[in-house]
Structure formats: C-alpha cells, structure tokens
Amino acid sequence: MVLALGLFIYFLLDHxxxxxxxxxxxxxxxxxxxxxxxxxxTCILGYFSSYPHIFKSIIFANTGGFFINEVxxxxxxxHFTKTNIFLIMHHIVVLIIISxxxxxxxxxxxxxxxxxTNLPGCFLYHFLQRKKEYDSKKITYNIPYEVLQxxxxxxxxxxxxxxxxxxxxxxxxxxxTDRISTFxxxxxxxxxxxxxxxxxxxxxxxxxxx
Numbered sequence: 001m002v003l004a005l006g007l008f009i010y011f012l013l014d015h016x017x018x019x020x021x022x023x024x025x026x027x028x029x030x031x032x033x034x035x036x037x038x039x040x041x042t043c044i045l046g047y048f049s050s051y052p053h054i055f056k057s058i059i060f061a062n063t064g065g066f067f068i069n070e071v072x073x074x075x076x077x078x079h080f081t082k083t084n085i086f087l088i089m090h091h092i093v094v095l096i097i098i099s100x101x102x103x104x105x106x107x108x109x110x111x112x113x114x115x116x117t118n119l120p121g122c123f124l125y126h127f128l129q130r131k132k133e134y135d136s137k138k139i140t141y142n143i144p145y146e147v148l149q150x151x152x153x154x155x156x157x158x159x160x161x162x163x164x165x166x167x168x169x170x171x172x173x174x175x176x177t178d179r180i181s182t183f184x185x186x187x188x189x190x191x192x193x194x195x196x197x198x199x200x201x202x203x204x205x206x207x208x209x210x
Contacts, residue, residue: 002057002060002061002064003060003061003064003065003068005061005065006060006061006062006063006064006065006066006068007064007065007068007069008065009061009065010031010035010065010066010068010069011069013030013031013034014027014031014069017030017031023129023133025125025129026126026129026130028070028073029122029125029126029129031066031069031070032066032118032122033119033122034066035062035063035066035115036115036116036118036119036122038058038062039059039062039063039111039112039115040112040115040116042055042058042059042062043055043059043108043111043112044112046058046059046103046108047104052102052103052104053103055103056102056103056108059098059103059108059111060095060098060099063094063095063098063111064095067091067094067095068091070087070091071087071088071091074087074088086194086197086198089190089194090190090191090194093187093190093191094111094191096187097187097188097191098111105172105175106168106169106171106172106175107172109168110165110168110169110172110188113160113164113165113168114160114161114165116156116160117156117157117160117161118157119156120149120152120153120156120157121153121157123149124143124146124149124150124153127143127144127146127149128143131143146209147206147209147210150202150205150206150209151206153202154199154202154203154206157195157198157199157202158199158202158203161192161195161196161198161199162192162195162196162199165192165195166192169185169188169192172185172188173185
C-alpha cells in the first residue's frame with residue numbers, strides 16, 4: 001500500500017511536469033531532485049522523531065515510488081543502456097535493503113549519504129541538458145562553472161561512495177547484526193561496485209575538460 005502510494009505520487013508529478021517542461025530528461029531530473037530532497041529531509045527529521053516507523057514508511061514510499069517510476073520509463077522507452085541496467089540492479093538491491101532494515105540503523109545513514117552524493121549531479125545534469133537544447137538550435141550556451149561543478153561532483157561522489165561508505169558498512173555489521181541479516185550485508189557489495197564504476201565514469205568526464 002505504501003509503495004503504491006509512492007508510485008502514484010511520482011506518476012502524478014511526472015504527468016503534471018509535462019505541462020511546464022517538454023524535455024523528458026529534465027523532467028526525470030526534477031523527479032530525482034524531489035526524491036533526494038524528500039529522502040534527506042525525512043532521514044534528518046526522523047532521527048529526532050518519536051515515531052520512526054512513520055518516517056521509514058515515508059522513505060520507503062518515496063524511494064520505492066521513484067525507483068519503480070524510473071524503471072517503468074526505461075521499459076516503456078526500451079532504453080536499456082549499460083548505465084540504465086546498472087541503475088535497475090541498484091534500485092532492486094536498495095529497495096530490498098531498506099525494506100528489511102529498521103529506521104535507526106546505519107543502513108539509513110548510508111542511504112542519506114548516498115542520496116547526498118547525487119545532489120551535485122542533479123544541478124549539473126540540468127545544465128547539460130539545456131546545453132544540448134541550445135546546441136541543437138546552434139545557439140551558444142556555456143554551462144556556468146562547468147569544470148568546478150564536475151570537480152565538486154567527483155569529489156563528493158568518490159569521497160562518500162568509495163572512501164567513506166565502507167566504514168559505515170562495517171559499523172552496520174558490528175552494531176546492526178542483530179537486526180539486519182547477513183544477506184542484506186552482502187547486498188552492499190554490488191552497490192559499492194556500482195559506486196566505483198560510476199566514480200570512474202565521472203573521473204573520465206572531468207578529465208576531458210581539464
């Protein structure tokens with residue numbers, strides 16, 4: 001029921017945004033920004049709340065609704081690139097992990113950290129899509145502080161996803177083992193691998209500019 005509600009909200013947002021924005025990729029980026037913002041806000045407020053189960057339900061509805069809506073888009077558009085296949089795998093694994101983990105565990109610390117690393121990419125992706133629109137019209141468009149934006153994105157993503165996150169995964173094994181199964185712990189491995197893969201991609205994109 002919670003998952004269905006989240007999916008309905010993102011389906012509705014997707015539909016309504018089409019009236020103010022024609023670029024499908026920018027619409028999907030707006031939805032990603034909403035997802036990140038709601039996730040971070042809910043994690044922070046929920047940490048201080050006396051009703052953690054309510055905030056866990058909100059996060060599950062938000063994340064599940066966004067993930068399923070995005071996968072549905074890939075299927076409808078037959079858009080199965082290597083990156084999108086990795087994203088589908090990522091979405092499935094993350095949903096399994098957060099659905100089985102209690103709210104006040106390191107799993108949700110990792111979730112909020114991971115979503116924070118996606119934030120710089122949202123801003124940069126918006127400008128990249130606008131640039132493509134202007135280029136198609138043969139109009140010059142310079143992305144503001146493009147090199148700096150890509151550098152910040154790379155540092156935050158690599159620093160948190162590849163360098164810092166293993167520490168919190170270890171803490172989860174130590175302190176959350178009575179509440180989180182070993183199976184869920186193992187599922188962090190493909191998530192980490194995707195983080196390494198994406199960091200390499202971000203690095204290659206950054207090197208092209210410097």
